[in-house]
Amino acid sequence: MPAQLLIRLFDAAYVLALAAWTGSLVLAILARGRDARADRHDSSSSQRLHVLGIVAGAVALPSLVAVPLSFPEYRGPWVAVRSLAILGGLFAMLYVANLPAVTAVRRRVVVLDVLVVILISGLLAAHMSRPAPRTAGLAELPAAERAGYDEELAGIIRDMETRYGYRAEGDGDDGPRTQPGGRVGEETIREIESYYREKRRRDDARAGSGRAGPASPPPRGPTGQSAGS
Structure with a gap:
Protein backbone atom coordinates (compact mmCIF):
# COMPACT_ATOMS: atom_id res chain seq x y z
CA MET A 1 0.00 0.00 0.00
CA SER A 129 0.23 22.35 12.84
CA ARG A 130 2.32 19.42 11.59
CA PRO A 131 4.15 20.28 8.35
CA ALA A 132 3.38 18.41 5.19
CA PRO A 133 5.59 15.36 4.50
CA ARG A 134 8.84 16.21 2.69
CA THR A 135 9.22 12.77 1.12
CA ALA A 136 7.00 10.18 -0.50
CA GLY A 137 7.55 7.88 2.48
CA LEU A 138 9.16 4.49 2.68
CA ALA A 139 8.29 2.40 -0.36
CA GLU A 140 7.65 -1.31 0.05
CA LEU A 141 9.80 -3.31 -2.36
CA PRO A 142 8.14 -5.95 -4.55
CA ALA A 143 8.93 -9.55 -3.53
CA ALA A 144 11.51 -10.08 -6.29
CA GLU A 145 13.35 -6.85 -5.48
CA ARG A 146 13.17 -7.56 -1.74
CA ALA A 147 14.92 -10.92 -2.29
CA GLY A 148 17.68 -9.20 -4.26
CA TYR A 149 18.03 -6.48 -1.62
CA ASP A 150 18.31 -9.06 1.16
CA GLU A 151 20.98 -11.01 -0.72
CA GLU A 152 22.95 -7.86 -1.41
CA LEU A 153 22.70 -6.79 2.23
CA ALA A 154 23.88 -10.23 3.39
CA GLY A 155 26.93 -9.89 1.15
CA ILE A 156 27.77 -6.48 2.62
CA ILE A 157 27.48 -7.86 6.15
CA ARG A 158 29.80 -10.76 5.26
CA ASP A 159 32.34 -8.24 3.96
CA MET A 160 32.17 -6.22 7.17
CA GLU A 161 32.48 -9.30 9.38
CA THR A 162 35.54 -10.43 7.43
CA ARG A 163 37.17 -6.99 7.54
CA TYR A 164 36.68 -6.59 11.29
CA GLY A 165 37.74 -10.12 12.20
CA TYR A 166 34.39 -11.75 12.92
CA ARG A 167 34.55 -14.14 9.94
CA ALA A 168 37.47 -16.02 8.42
CA GLU A 169 38.47 -15.05 4.90
CA GLY A 170 36.47 -17.12 2.43
CA ASP A 171 34.15 -18.54 5.12
CA GLY A 172 30.74 -18.61 3.46
CA ASP A 173 32.08 -15.90 1.16
CA ASP A 174 30.27 -16.99 -1.98
CA GLY A 175 27.37 -14.53 -1.72
CA PRO A 176 26.70 -11.61 -4.03
CA ARG A 177 28.51 -8.31 -3.74
CA THR A 178 27.24 -4.82 -4.32
CA GLN A 179 27.37 -3.71 -7.92
CA PRO A 180 27.27 -0.24 -9.44
CA GLY A 181 23.73 0.99 -9.04
CA GLY A 182 23.08 -1.64 -6.35
CA ARG A 183 19.96 -1.75 -4.23
CA VAL A 184 21.62 -1.04 -0.87
CA GLY A 185 22.21 2.67 -0.37
CA GLU A 186 25.50 4.25 0.61
CA GLU A 187 24.07 5.56 3.89
CA THR A 188 22.98 2.05 4.90
CA ILE A 189 26.46 0.71 4.16
CA ARG A 190 28.02 3.44 6.31
CA GLU A 191 25.68 2.62 9.19
CA ILE A 192 26.58 -1.09 9.02
CA GLU A 193 30.28 -0.27 8.90
CA SER A 194 29.95 2.09 11.84
CA TYR A 195 28.29 -0.68 13.87
CA TYR A 196 31.08 -3.20 13.21
CA ARG A 197 33.82 -0.61 13.80
CA GLU A 198 32.34 0.26 17.19
CA LYS A 199 31.78 -3.41 18.04
CA ARG A 200 35.42 -4.19 17.23
CA ARG A 201 36.57 -1.33 19.45
CA ARG A 202 34.43 -2.49 22.37
CA ASP A 203 35.51 -6.11 22.02
CA ASP A 204 39.17 -5.13 21.95
CA ALA A 205 38.72 -2.95 25.02
CA ARG A 206 37.01 -5.77 26.94
CA ALA A 207 39.68 -8.27 25.97
CA GLY A 208 42.40 -5.87 27.10
CA SER A 209 44.44 -6.84 24.06
CA GLY A 210 45.83 -3.35 23.65
CA ARG A 211 45.09 -3.50 19.96
CA ALA A 212 43.61 -0.38 18.47
CA GLY A 213 41.57 -2.47 16.06
CA PRO A 214 41.38 -1.86 12.34
CA ALA A 215 41.82 1.68 11.20
CA SER A 216 38.56 3.37 10.43
CA PRO A 217 38.05 2.81 6.70
CA PRO A 218 36.81 5.65 4.53
CA PRO A 219 33.10 5.72 3.68
CA ARG A 220 32.26 3.24 0.96
CA GLY A 221 29.72 3.67 -1.76
CA PRO A 222 27.33 1.06 -3.15
CA THR A 223 30.13 -0.34 -5.32
CA GLY A 224 32.15 -1.30 -2.25
CA GLN A 225 35.00 1.03 -3.28
CA SER A 226 36.34 3.89 -1.18
CA ALA A 227 34.77 7.25 -1.87
CA GLY A 228 36.86 9.26 -4.23
CA SER A 229 38.76 6.22 -5.62
Whole structure:
Protein backbone atom coordinates (compact mmCIF):
# COMPACT_ATOMS: atom_id res chain seq x y z
CA MET A 1 0.00 0.00 0.00
CA PRO A 2 1.47 3.42 -0.94
CA ALA A 3 2.80 5.47 1.97
CA GLN A 4 0.71 8.49 0.94
CA LEU A 5 -2.48 6.46 1.30
CA LEU A 6 -1.30 5.08 4.64
CA ILE A 7 -0.70 8.53 6.10
CA ARG A 8 -4.21 9.61 5.10
CA LEU A 9 -5.75 6.54 6.72
CA PHE A 10 -3.75 6.85 9.93
CA ASP A 11 -4.31 10.60 10.16
CA ALA A 12 -8.07 10.12 9.70
CA ALA A 13 -8.16 7.42 12.37
CA TYR A 14 -6.11 9.60 14.74
CA VAL A 15 -8.26 12.72 14.34
CA LEU A 16 -11.55 10.82 14.52
CA ALA A 17 -10.41 8.93 17.63
CA LEU A 18 -9.37 12.14 19.41
CA ALA A 19 -12.61 13.84 18.38
CA ALA A 20 -14.68 10.91 19.69
CA TRP A 21 -12.67 10.95 22.90
CA THR A 22 -13.29 14.67 23.38
CA GLY A 23 -16.98 14.27 22.62
CA SER A 24 -17.38 11.47 25.16
CA LEU A 25 -15.73 13.55 27.88
CA VAL A 26 -17.79 16.65 27.11
CA LEU A 27 -20.94 14.55 27.38
CA ALA A 28 -19.68 13.06 30.65
CA ILE A 29 -18.97 16.52 32.09
CA LEU A 30 -22.40 17.80 31.05
CA ALA A 31 -24.08 14.70 32.47
CA ARG A 32 -22.33 15.13 35.80
CA GLY A 33 -23.37 18.77 35.93
CA ARG A 34 -26.98 17.77 35.26
CA ASP A 35 -26.81 15.07 37.95
CA ALA A 36 -25.36 17.54 40.45
CA ARG A 37 -28.25 19.94 39.87
CA ALA A 38 -30.73 17.09 40.29
CA ASP A 39 -28.83 15.73 43.29
CA ARG A 40 -28.42 12.29 41.75
CA HIS A 41 -25.60 10.21 40.31
CA ASP A 42 -25.91 7.99 37.23
CA SER A 43 -22.70 5.95 37.28
CA SER A 44 -23.63 3.62 34.40
CA SER A 45 -23.80 6.34 31.72
CA SER A 46 -20.59 7.92 33.01
CA GLN A 47 -18.75 4.62 32.86
CA ARG A 48 -19.95 3.95 29.32
CA LEU A 49 -18.70 7.35 28.20
CA HIS A 50 -15.30 6.79 29.82
CA VAL A 51 -15.03 3.32 28.27
CA LEU A 52 -15.67 5.00 24.90
CA GLY A 53 -12.77 7.33 25.73
CA ILE A 54 -10.55 4.34 26.49
CA VAL A 55 -11.40 2.74 23.14
CA ALA A 56 -10.75 6.03 21.32
CA GLY A 57 -7.38 6.43 23.03
CA ALA A 58 -6.46 2.84 22.15
CA VAL A 59 -7.12 3.68 18.48
CA ALA A 60 -5.33 7.05 18.59
CA LEU A 61 -2.05 5.70 20.01
CA PRO A 62 -1.13 3.23 17.21
CA SER A 63 -2.42 5.68 14.59
CA LEU A 64 0.00 8.29 15.93
CA VAL A 65 2.99 5.93 16.01
CA ALA A 66 2.32 4.40 12.59
CA VAL A 67 2.95 7.62 10.62
CA PRO A 68 6.61 8.08 11.69
CA LEU A 69 7.26 4.44 10.77
CA SER A 70 6.41 5.27 7.15
CA PHE A 71 7.75 8.84 7.06
CA PRO A 72 11.20 9.24 8.70
CA GLU A 73 10.92 13.05 8.75
CA TYR A 74 8.26 12.77 11.44
CA ARG A 75 10.46 10.77 13.82
CA GLY A 76 11.85 12.38 16.93
CA PRO A 77 11.27 12.96 20.63
CA TRP A 78 7.89 14.62 20.07
CA VAL A 79 6.44 11.27 19.02
CA ALA A 80 7.35 9.91 22.45
CA VAL A 81 5.94 13.00 24.18
CA ARG A 82 2.59 12.72 22.39
CA SER A 83 2.47 8.96 22.96
CA LEU A 84 3.03 9.48 26.69
CA ALA A 85 0.29 12.13 26.69
CA ILE A 86 -2.17 9.65 25.19
CA LEU A 87 -1.10 6.98 27.67
CA GLY A 88 -1.60 9.45 30.51
CA GLY A 89 -5.11 10.17 29.25
CA LEU A 90 -5.84 6.45 29.02
CA PHE A 91 -4.71 5.85 32.58
CA ALA A 92 -6.92 8.73 33.72
CA MET A 93 -9.90 7.15 31.94
CA LEU A 94 -9.21 3.76 33.53
CA TYR A 95 -8.96 5.40 36.94
CA VAL A 96 -12.21 7.34 36.53
CA ALA A 97 -14.11 4.37 35.11
CA ASN A 98 -13.28 2.36 38.25
CA LEU A 99 -14.15 5.01 40.83
CA PRO A 100 -17.07 4.22 43.15
CA ALA A 101 -20.43 5.76 42.36
CA VAL A 102 -20.51 8.23 45.24
CA THR A 103 -21.02 11.97 45.30
CA ALA A 104 -17.71 12.57 47.09
CA VAL A 105 -15.65 11.71 43.99
CA ARG A 106 -17.79 13.68 41.51
CA ARG A 107 -15.59 16.79 41.66
CA ARG A 108 -12.40 14.73 41.20
CA VAL A 109 -13.86 13.04 38.12
CA VAL A 110 -14.87 16.35 36.53
CA VAL A 111 -11.40 17.82 37.13
CA LEU A 112 -9.73 14.81 35.50
CA ASP A 113 -12.14 14.93 32.56
CA VAL A 114 -11.42 18.62 31.97
CA LEU A 115 -7.67 18.01 32.16
CA VAL A 116 -7.90 15.21 29.60
CA VAL A 117 -10.00 17.41 27.29
CA ILE A 118 -7.27 20.07 27.48
CA LEU A 119 -4.65 17.39 26.78
CA ILE A 120 -6.52 16.11 23.73
CA SER A 121 -7.00 19.67 22.46
CA GLY A 122 -3.23 20.13 22.62
CA LEU A 123 -2.71 16.89 20.69
CA LEU A 124 -5.15 18.00 17.99
CA ALA A 125 -3.48 21.41 17.76
CA ALA A 126 -0.06 19.77 17.40
CA HIS A 127 -1.40 17.51 14.67
CA MET A 128 -3.01 20.34 12.73
CA SER A 129 0.23 22.35 12.84
CA ARG A 130 2.32 19.42 11.59
CA PRO A 131 4.15 20.28 8.35
CA ALA A 132 3.38 18.41 5.19
CA PRO A 133 5.59 15.36 4.50
CA ARG A 134 8.84 16.21 2.69
CA THR A 135 9.22 12.77 1.12
CA ALA A 136 7.00 10.18 -0.50
CA GLY A 137 7.55 7.88 2.48
CA LEU A 138 9.16 4.49 2.68
CA ALA A 139 8.29 2.40 -0.36
CA GLU A 140 7.65 -1.31 0.05
CA LEU A 141 9.80 -3.31 -2.36
CA PRO A 142 8.14 -5.95 -4.55
CA ALA A 143 8.93 -9.55 -3.53
CA ALA A 144 11.51 -10.08 -6.29
CA GLU A 145 13.35 -6.85 -5.48
CA ARG A 146 13.17 -7.56 -1.74
CA ALA A 147 14.92 -10.92 -2.29
CA GLY A 148 17.68 -9.20 -4.26
CA TYR A 149 18.03 -6.48 -1.62
CA ASP A 150 18.31 -9.06 1.16
CA GLU A 151 20.98 -11.01 -0.72
CA GLU A 152 22.95 -7.86 -1.41
CA LEU A 153 22.70 -6.79 2.23
CA ALA A 154 23.88 -10.23 3.39
CA GLY A 155 26.93 -9.89 1.15
CA ILE A 156 27.77 -6.48 2.62
CA ILE A 157 27.48 -7.86 6.15
CA ARG A 158 29.80 -10.76 5.26
CA ASP A 159 32.34 -8.24 3.96
CA MET A 160 32.17 -6.22 7.17
CA GLU A 161 32.48 -9.30 9.38
CA THR A 162 35.54 -10.43 7.43
CA ARG A 163 37.17 -6.99 7.54
CA TYR A 164 36.68 -6.59 11.29
CA GLY A 165 37.74 -10.12 12.20
CA TYR A 166 34.39 -11.75 12.92
CA ARG A 167 34.55 -14.14 9.94
CA ALA A 168 37.47 -16.02 8.42
CA GLU A 169 38.47 -15.05 4.90
CA GLY A 170 36.47 -17.12 2.43
CA ASP A 171 34.15 -18.54 5.12
CA GLY A 172 30.74 -18.61 3.46
CA ASP A 173 32.08 -15.90 1.16
CA ASP A 174 30.27 -16.99 -1.98
CA GLY A 175 27.37 -14.53 -1.72
CA PRO A 176 26.70 -11.61 -4.03
CA ARG A 177 28.51 -8.31 -3.74
CA THR A 178 27.24 -4.82 -4.32
CA GLN A 179 27.37 -3.71 -7.92
CA PRO A 180 27.27 -0.24 -9.44
CA GLY A 181 23.73 0.99 -9.04
CA GLY A 182 23.08 -1.64 -6.35
CA ARG A 183 19.96 -1.75 -4.23
CA VAL A 184 21.62 -1.04 -0.87
CA GLY A 185 22.21 2.67 -0.37
CA GLU A 186 25.50 4.25 0.61
CA GLU A 187 24.07 5.56 3.89
CA THR A 188 22.98 2.05 4.90
CA ILE A 189 26.46 0.71 4.16
CA ARG A 190 28.02 3.44 6.31
CA GLU A 191 25.68 2.62 9.19
CA ILE A 192 26.58 -1.09 9.02
CA GLU A 193 30.28 -0.27 8.90
CA SER A 194 29.95 2.09 11.84
CA TYR A 195 28.29 -0.68 13.87
CA TYR A 196 31.08 -3.20 13.21
CA ARG A 197 33.82 -0.61 13.80
CA GLU A 198 32.34 0.26 17.19
CA LYS A 199 31.78 -3.41 18.04
CA ARG A 200 35.42 -4.19 17.23
CA ARG A 201 36.57 -1.33 19.45
CA ARG A 202 34.43 -2.49 22.37
CA ASP A 203 35.51 -6.11 22.02
CA ASP A 204 39.17 -5.13 21.95
CA ALA A 205 38.72 -2.95 25.02
CA ARG A 206 37.01 -5.77 26.94
CA ALA A 207 39.68 -8.27 25.97
CA GLY A 208 42.40 -5.87 27.10
CA SER A 209 44.44 -6.84 24.06
CA GLY A 210 45.83 -3.35 23.65
CA ARG A 211 45.09 -3.50 19.96
CA ALA A 212 43.61 -0.38 18.47
CA GLY A 213 41.57 -2.47 16.06
CA PRO A 214 41.38 -1.86 12.34
CA ALA A 215 41.82 1.68 11.20
CA SER A 216 38.56 3.37 10.43
CA PRO A 217 38.05 2.81 6.70
CA PRO A 218 36.81 5.65 4.53
CA PRO A 219 33.10 5.72 3.68
CA ARG A 220 32.26 3.24 0.96
CA GLY A 221 29.72 3.67 -1.76
CA PRO A 222 27.33 1.06 -3.15
CA THR A 223 30.13 -0.34 -5.32
CA GLY A 224 32.15 -1.30 -2.25
CA GLN A 225 35.00 1.03 -3.28
CA SER A 226 36.34 3.89 -1.18
CA ALA A 227 34.77 7.25 -1.87
CA GLY A 228 36.86 9.26 -4.23
CA SER A 229 38.76 6.22 -5.62
